[in-house]
Amino acid sequence: xxxxxxxxxxxPPAVTSDPCGDVVSDVNSFQxxxxxxxxxxxxxxxxxxxxxxxxxxVVGPASSSGRICVQFxxxxxxxxNRLNCLPDELRHALVGGHQVGTxxxxxxxxxxxxxxxxxxxxxxxxxxxxxxxxxxxxxxLVRFALNGDEAVxxxxxxxxxxxTAIAGNFRRGNAVIATRDxxxxxxxxxxxxxxGSVIGPSSSDSQHRVTxxxxxxxxxxxxxxxxxxxxxxxxxxxxxxxxxxxQVTRTVSLGSGGPPVPGGTRGTVVGPAADEPLVKVVxxxxxxxxxxxxxxxxxxxxxxxxxIAGGFRxxxxxxxxxxxRVKGVVVVKQGVVGTVVGQSATDPGGRVTVAFxxxxxxxxxxxxxxxxxxxxxxxxxxxxxxDRVAALxxxxxxxxxxxxxxxxxxxxxxxxxAVRFQPADETEEEVVLHVEPEDLRSLHAVGEDVDDDxxxxxxxxDEMTEDTVRATVAGGYDRxxxxxxxxDLCVRGKVVVRANVLGTVIGPSGDDxxGRVTVAFxxxxxxxxxxxxxxTSEIRKVEPRAVARGELCxxxxxxxxxxxxxxxxxxxxxxxxxAAVGGQDICRMPCGHVLHAGCIRAYLNHxxxxxxxxxxxxxxxxxxxxxxxxxxxPVCRRDVLP
Numbered sequence: 001x002x003x004x005x006x007x008x009x010x011x012p013p014a015v016t017s018d019p020c021g022d023v024v025s026d027v028n029s030f031q032x033x034x035x036x037x038x039x040x041x042x043x044x045x046x047x048x049x050x051x052x053x054x055x056x057x058v059v060g061p062a063s064s065s066g067r068i069c070v071q072f073x074x075x076x077x078x079x080x081n082r083l084n085c086l087p088d089e090l091r092h093a094l095v096g097g098h099q100v101g102t103x104x105x106x107x108x109x110x111x112x113x114x115x116x117x118x119x120x121x122x123x124x125x126x127x128x129x130x131x132x133x134x135x136x137x138x139x140x141l142v143r144f145a146l147n148g149d150e151a152v153x154x155x156x157x158x159x160x161x162x163x164t165a166i167a168g169n170f171r172r173g174n175a176v177i178a179t180r181d182x183x184x185x186x187x188x189x190x191x192x193x194x195x196g197s198v199i200g201p202s203s204s205d206s207q208h209r210v211t212x213x214x215x216x217x218x219x220x221x222x223x224x225x226x227x228x229x230x231x232x233x234x235x236x237x238x239x240x241x242x243x244x245x246x247q248v249t250r251t252v253s254l255g256s257g258g259p260p261v262p263g264g265t266r267g268t269v270v271g272p273a274a275d276e277p278l279v280k281v282v283x284x285x286x287x288x289x290x291x292x293x294x295x296x297x298x299x300x301x302x303x304x305x306x307x308i309a310g311g312f313r314x315x316x317x318x319x320x321x322x323x324x325r326v327k328g329v330v331v332v333k334q335g336v337v338g339t340v341v342g343q344s345a346t347d348p349g350g351r352v353t354v355a356f357x358x359x360x361x362x363x364x365x366x367x368x369x370x371x372x373x374x375x376x377x378x379x380x381x382x383x384x385x386x387d388r389v390a391a392l393x394x395x396x397x398x399x400x401x402x403x404x405x406x407x408x409x410x411x412x413x414x415x416x417x418a419v420r421f422q423p424a425d426e427t428e429e430e431v432v433l434h435v436e437p438e439d440l441r442s443l444h445a446v447g448e449d450v451d452d453d454x455x456x457x458x459x460x461x462d463e464m465t466e467d468t469v470r471a472t473v474a475g476g477y478d479r480x481x482x483x484x485x486x487x488d489l490c491v492r493g494k495v496v497v498r499a500n501v502l503g504t505v506i507g508p509s510g511d512d513x514x515g516r517v518t519v520a521f522x523x524x525x526x527x528x529x530x531x532x533x534x535x536t537s538e539i540r541k542v543e544p545r546a547v548a549r550g551e552l553c554x555x556x557x558x559x560x561x562x563x564x565x566x567x568x569x570x571x572x573x574x575x576x577x578x579a580a581v582g583g584q585d586i587c588r589m590p591c592g593h594v595l596h597a598g599c600i601r602a603y604l605n606h607x608x609x610x611x612x613x614x615x616x617x618x619x620x621x622x623x624x625x626x627x628x629x630x631x632x633x634p635v636c637r638r639d640v641l642p
Contacts, residue, residue, distance in 0.1 A: 029100070029128060030068055034058040035093040038072075042089060049075050050083065055093060092128055095138050096159030102126045103206060104142060104162040112153050118144050123165055130156035166201045167208050168229030174198040175277055176212060176232040182225060190214050190225060195235060202226040236272055236281050238301025244269045245348045246283060246304040258293050261285065266307060273298040308343055309352050310371025316340045317385050317408025318354060318374040324367060332356050332367060337377055337411055344368040357411045357629070379409045379417045381437025388443040389419060393480050395433055395642045397587055397601045399424065403443075410434040411629045412639050413520075413529050415506075418630075429605035434630040434641055438479065438507055473508050474517055475536030480642070481505040482590075483519060483539040489532065497521050497532060502542065502592050504642065509533040522591045522638055529639070544588055554635045555599035560586060590642060593635045604640070607631035 030036065035057055042050040050056075056072035062084035070090065071082050092100050103125055110118035118124075122144055130139035142162055143154045164172060176198055182190040190196075195215050202209035209226045217223075234242060246269060253260045266286050273280035280298045288295045306314055318340055324332040332338075337357050344351035351368045359365075378384060387406040394400050404421040416434045423430050473479065483505055489497040497503075502522050509516035516533045524530075547560045585597035595603075630639040 029087060030058050030090070030092075031131070032058055032060050034129065036070060036090040037093050038085070039089060039091050042083060042085065044077075044083075047077070049077050049079070051076065056083075094126065094129055094140060096140070098126050098140060098159070098164070100126055100128050103165040103201070105165045106144070107161055107163045110144075110155055110157065110161060112144070112146060112155060116146050116153075118146065118155065122146075124162065126162075127154055164200055166198065167206065167210055168232075170198045170210055170229075170232075170234070172198055172200055173277075175235040175272065177235045178214070178227075179231055179233050182227065182231060184219075184225075187219065189217050189219050189221070191216075191218065196225075196232070199224055234272065235278075236269065236301070237277070237279050238281070238304065239342075240269050240281055240301060240304070240306070241342075241345065242269055242271055243345070243348065244343055245307040247307050248299065249303055249305050252299060252303050254297065258297075259291075261297060261299065270296060306342055307348075308340065309348075309350055310374075312340045312352055312371070312374075312376075314340055314342050315407075317377045317379075319377040320356070320369075321373055321375045324369060324373055326361075326367075329361070331359050331361050331363075333358075333360060337409060338367075338374070339408070341366055377409055379406060379437075380415055381417065381440070383417055383437060383440070383442065389440040390443060391421070391435075392439050392441050395421075395435055395439060396589070396640070397431065397597050397604070398433060404440075407432065413531070413641065415531060416641065429601055431601055431604040432631075433604070434639075436479075436506055439642075473505060474513070474515055475539075477505045477517055477536075477539075477541065479505055479507050482542045482544070482588075484542045485521070485534075486538055486540050489534060489538060491526075491532075494526070496524050496526050496528075498523075498525065502590070503532075503539070504590050506531055520590075520641055547586065547594055551594070553596045553599055554593065555595055555603055558596065558599075560594060560596070589633050589635075589640065591633050591636050591638045593633055595634075603634060604631050 035055065037056070038050050038052055038054045040052050041048045042054075050072050054072050054074060056070040059069040059071050059082055061067075062069045064084060067084040067086060068090065069082050070085050075081075075083075094100070098104075103123060105124065106118045106120050106122045108120055112118055124142045124144040127141045127143050130141045139156045139158055140162065141154050142157050143152050145152050166172070170176070174197070176196050178190050178192050178194050178196070180192050181188045196212040199211040199213055202211050204226060209228055210232065211224050212227050212232060213224045217225075236242070240246065246267060248261055248263050248265045248267075250263045251260050252263075267283040268286075270282040270284050272278075273282055275298070280300050281304070282296050283299050283304070284296050285292075308314065312318065316339070318338050320332050320334050320336050320338070322334050323330045338354040341353040341355050343349075344353050346368065351370055352374065353366050353368055354374060355366050359367075376385075383389070383406050385406055385408045389404050389406060391398050391400055391402045391404065395402075398404075398421045402421050402424065404419040407418040407420055410416040410418050412434055416436055417440075418432055418434050419440065420430055420432050477483070481504070483503050485497050485499050485501050485503070487499050488495045503519040506518040506520050508514075509518050511533060516535055517539065518531050518533055519539060520531050524532075551560045552558065553560055587595050587597040587600045589595065589600070630641055632639055
């Protein structure tokens with residue numbers, strides 16, 4: 001029994017829209033036997049009798065004009081009476097969770113009338129349930145505009161034949177990350193870089209917004225968030241992006257039985273893999289042989305390397321070869337240090353995206369440059385990025401003899417280099433420290449045997465091999481000694497270091513090695529970070545202060561308990577940074593603050609070393625430059641420079 005004289009072969013009067021526009025339902029949209037749900041709370045004389053999303057079955061037309069008689073499964077007043085509802089108070093309960101008016105696209109080729117077909121990806125709109133007897137209401141009626149024809153065709157489809165069209169070409173289940181801090185009512189609820197999953201189109205604005213379930217919200221809520229398409233981006237394994245040019249690093253055998261992909265093959269990233277989207281990506285390979293099979297293959301991100309213009313590598317340290325301009329205005333001065341982020345999104349084959357340490361316009365955006373505008377930056381001390389080195393003395397939480405690799409020059413002080421030190425065992429984290437080259441031993445000498453157990457340091461305390469002997473320092477000081485200024489230190493009549501400010505001995509002065517000492521002070525009044533050459537009478541050696549009972553670690557708020565039996569002789573005089581207190585190692589920072597060694601190691605790892613694993617590192621210039629910028633003391637926020 002239909003609700004009007006509409007016949008199945010006629011154009012349904014219930015739909016008033018352009019060929020694929022919005023669907024507007026009226027009483028003619030429903031037929032006897034249709035399963036419906038209420039779109040809001042339904043009331044009778046002010047009292048709610050049916051809650052929103054209550055399910056029911058259409059019985060027929062109501063006696064009053066323009067209404068529909070519905071038998072609901074449950075009523076709040078426990079009555080069995082039917083309810084006369086307006087059409088806009090109901091919606092069809094369609095198979096697959098779809099709704100009338102939802103924009104979809106064909107997931108596979110579909111047959112249409114007169115020999116025509118619907119190609120995969122063609123947009124359409126759901127009109128309602130398919131009016132079929134076997135099985136009833138298990139299919140969808142979808143309207144497609146075929147090849148731009150004025151006439152449209154409505155096709156009965158299975159739920160798997162179509163997929164919801166989501167703004168920004170996202171798909172249900174896509175892993176995405178927030179491209180910036182997301183706010184609700186002015187408060188940040190999702191931080192930039194947080195991972196999420198696409199649920200579907202927003203019910204309030206399906207053409208411009210996407211509903212996303214984020215893994216973490218700052219307000220502790222588990223609610224989903226409706227995001228504008230430019231507030232999220234597709235997350236691909238390995239930090240890759242759609243359209244990125246990649247190269248296969250080794251021969252990859254495919255489990256499907258197809259021919260292996262040879263190493264060196266290049267291609268373009270198309271999107272995430274269907275089965276393992278967080279591990280694999282779909283790559284469209286170049287110059288595929290005739291019998292190779294499909295050009296698009298699912299490959300692990302670990303087997304791929306970005307092909308960056310000029311042969312640069314992601315994370316490589318570079319500097320501007322000349323003044324860089326945007327619209328005629330200099331934004332980066334010649335010689336400013338930066339880090340290669342990856343390929344340019346607009347020109348992957350010809351430009352490089354670089355995060356520079358400083359921009360003249362005060363902005364922190366990355367810059368797309370041609371390879372001729374940047375150059376590889378050499379480090380001080382004859383080191384180059386990638387060199388294997390070993391620590392010649394205790395460097396905060398890094399023990400003497402620890403292995404490391406040079407990342408590039410320090411953005412804080414030109415005399416230092418950023419080194420990523422490997423952990424001594426699996427229970428520790430790797431850290432990045434900015435150290436003087438004199439505190440390092442290069443492991444790239446000809447014929448030198450390098451293994452993974454750390455450099456073999458000679459026994460006997462401070463003895464060193466001939467190639468690691470360092471010049472003596474005036475006044476009997478040693479490199480790494482903690483000193484304090486005995487008075488205000490002036491340069492050209494201006495005080496640059498106040499009395500009693502702590503510092504670290506770097507070595508003998510290059511100008512007067514027998515009479516002066518080079519010191520890195522924790523604080524300078526002029527705001528500079530340069531080392532200072534002082535005479536021996538201007539500084540005094542400072543012994544590590546004892547930890548008072550009841551003093552707390554500023555990171556974990558645990559107590560630093562002084563135990564005289566364990567602190568006596570626990571740390572050599574040449575390495576006062578780390579000692580045992582109450583059975584737990586402590587670390588004395590260059591600025592004088594005392595923290596648990598395990599806490600400061602984890603803190604340094606979080607501040608520098610771990611940023612390279614962040615999914616947002618490729619779009620955030622601050623994160624990209626983090627290893628080349630020293631971490632700061634969690635108490636006084638001064639640079640950590642051992």
